[in-house]
Structures are given as structure tokens and as C-alpha cells.
Amino acid sequence: MxxxxxxxxxxxxxxRFDLLKLALSNIEKNEPGxxxxxxxxxxxxxxxxxxxxxxxxxxxxxxxxxxxxxxHEDMLVQASQSWFKIRQWLRxxxxxxxxxxxxxxxxxxxxxxxxxxxxxxxxxLPLFHQDDHRVYVHAGVEEDVxxxxxxxxxxxxxxxGDGSAEGYGALHVVHGHNPIEDGPLLLPNRTDLxxxxxxxxxxxVGVFDDALPGGPIDLIExxxx
Numbered sequence: 001m002x003x004x005x006x007x008x009x010x011x012x013x014x015x016r017f018d019l020l021k022l023a024l025s026n027i028e029k030n031e032p033g034x035x036x037x038x039x040x041x042x043x044x045x046x047x048x049x050x051x052x053x054x055x056x057x058x059x060x061x062x063x064x065x066x067x068x069x070x071x072h073e074d075m076l077v078q079a080s081q082s083w084f085k086i087r088q089w090l091r092x093x094x095x096x097x098x099x100x101x102x103x104x105x106x107x108x109x110x111x112x113x114x115x116x117x118x119x120x121x122x123x124x125l126p127l128f129h130q131d132d133h134r135v136y137v138h139a140g141v142e143e144d145v146x147x148x149x150x151x152x153x154x155x156x157x158x159x160x161g162d163g164s165a166e167g168y169g170a171l172h173v174v175h176g177h178n179p180i181e182d183g184p185l186l187l188p189n190r191t192d193l194x195x196x197x198x199x200x201x202x203x204x205v206g207v208f209d210d211a212l213p214g215g216p217i218d219l220i221e222x223x224x225x
Contacts, residue, residue, distance in 0.1 A: 005210040006033040008220070009136060011176035011184075012070065013037075014198035015045020015096055020054060022222045023205050032062030034210075036129055038176040038193070039070020039138035039156065043093030045198040049100040052118045069125035070138045071156040071177070079111060080119050086111060127155040130171065133213040139177035140190075141168050165189055172214050174206060184219065191215045201225040 008027045013020055027035060041055060042048035059065045072092065079089040086094075095106030103110030128137040128147060135141060140158030141150055143166055159178055160166060167173050167189025179196035184204050197203040207218035 003031055006030065007131065007134075007208045007210055008033060008035045009174050009193055009206040009208065009216075010035060010037045011193035011195070011203070011206075012040035012179070012197060013045070013051055013203070014040055014043055014072070014093070015048040015051065015100065016198050016201075016203065016224075017045075017047035017050040017054070018224050019197050019201070019203040019222055020051055022224060023203055023220070026220050026222060027205060028060060028063070032060075032064075034064045034066065035059065036066045036136045036174075037068060038136060038174070039068045039125070040072045040176065041067075041070065042076060042097045043072045043089075044096055045093075046096060047100055048097040049115075049118075052121070056118070056121055066129045066136070067125055068129060068136065068138055069122070069127055069156060073122040073125060074152075074156055076114070077119060077122050080114065127152060131210060133170075133210070134172045134174050134208065135168050136174045138175060140166075140175055141173060143168060160190070160192070163187070170213070174208070186215050188214070 010023055041051045055067050075089040078085040098106045098110045101113040103113045128135055138156045140160055142154055173190035175192055176194035178192055179194045181196050181200050183195045185192040191206055193204055193206050195202050195204050201224050203222040205220040206216040209217045
């Protein structure tokens with residue numbers, strides 16, 4: 001029998017580069033597979049720039065990375081194009097991102113410090129990723145809408161109701177966006193991996209067997225208080 005192919009899913013990082021480094025170290029102890037990052041790499045935590053640089057640099061040989069768009073990356077992209085959008089971004093932790101790029105004040109007048117290449121990279125990020133058994137997304141999907149017709153707002157902003165049984169037909173939904181401190185939330189039809197890593201110091205990576213449907217077969221705990 002051939003080796004089991006696995007997908008590792010890294011949820012919301014929000015500037016916690018230390019947790020990203022720890023998670024990658026633990027993931028890469030395994031045979032090469034796919035790593036999916038569900039978005040929200042920036043804002044709130046201290047090292048957004050370092051995270052973006054690392055993700056752009058890409059994986060070690062043999063690994064495949066998929067970086068999805070989160071609502072925070074989208075807010076930065078919008079802020080870079082319109083002064084009217086900057087305040088919304090700053091209210092949601094954008095000031096910490098500006099400081100990570102060298103801004104002394106983290107004010108709206110410092111947005112030019114964000115490297116243009118990083119903003120352009122964010123513009124290219126896909127809204128979801130699908131494989132044989134799952135759909136991976138930042139926030140969520142609507143059950144009765146074809147994936148290619150889902151609204152961007154749904155994919156990066158949706159909030160599921162507490163314990164909602166929603167999934168996506170035969171595809172298990174894997175997402176972040178909605179932090180649950182004592183998570184992850186493991187349900188029959190969907191998995192929410194977001195544990196609020198930037199303030200809890202706890203990042204949980206979901207491990208999925210590419211040949212099997214449903215939720216994770218394992219969880220990798222990464223803790224730095």
C-alpha cells in the first residue's frame with residue numbers, strides 16, 4: 001500500500017508568527033502533504049509582516065501550500081485602495097499590522113509602509129479550496145449555492161449559529177474565522193479550527209486523511225502562552 005496522503009489545515013494566525021513557526025515545525029515532521037492556511041494572517045498580533053513574508057516564500061520541497069483569503073486580508077486590500085476603508089481596517093487590528101511594517105504610530109497615514117508586493121499577493125488569494133471530501137474556506141459556505149456562485153462576503157465573513165449542523169452536502173466544511181477558545185469545534189458536517197490563537201497562544205492544526213471523508217483524523221496542538 002502507498003503512503004497515506006494528508007492535508008494539514010492551519011487556522012487564523014493574526015500576527016502570531018511564533019505560532020506559525022512552531023506549527024510548521026510540527027507539521028514538517030511528517031511525510032510531505034498539503035498545508036491549507038484558512039486566512040487571517042494579519043492584524044491584532046505583533047508580526048503580521050513576518051507571516052506574509054513566510055507564506056510568500058512558500059513550502060519546503062515536496063509540500064504543497066494553499067493560502068486562502070481571510071476577511072482581514074481583504075480589509076487591508078480595500079484599505080490600500082480607498083481612504084474610506086482604512087478606519088474600518090484599523091478598528092479591526094490593522095494598527096498592529098502597520099507597526100509590524102515599521103509604522104511608529106499605527107495610524108491611517110502609515111498605510112504606505114505596507115509592501116505593495118504583499119498587497120498584490122493578497123489580491124491573488126483564492127476564496128476556497130475543494131478536494132474529494134472537503135471544502136476549505138475562511139468563514140463558511142451557503143449550503144444550497146454552487147461553490148463557484150458563493151458570494152465573497154459569505155466565504156470570508158459568514159458566522160455559523162452556535163452548534164449549527166450546516167455542512168455542504170457530501171463535502172465536510174473546514175473553516176476558521178469564529179474563535180472558540182476551548183475548540184476546535186468538531187461536528188459531523190463541519191470543523192471550526194479557530195481557537196483565537198493571537199490571544200490564547202494556542203493554535204490547533206487539523207490533520208485530514210485525503211482518502212477519507214469527514215473531520216480530522218488528528219489534531220496538532222501548538223501552544224506558546
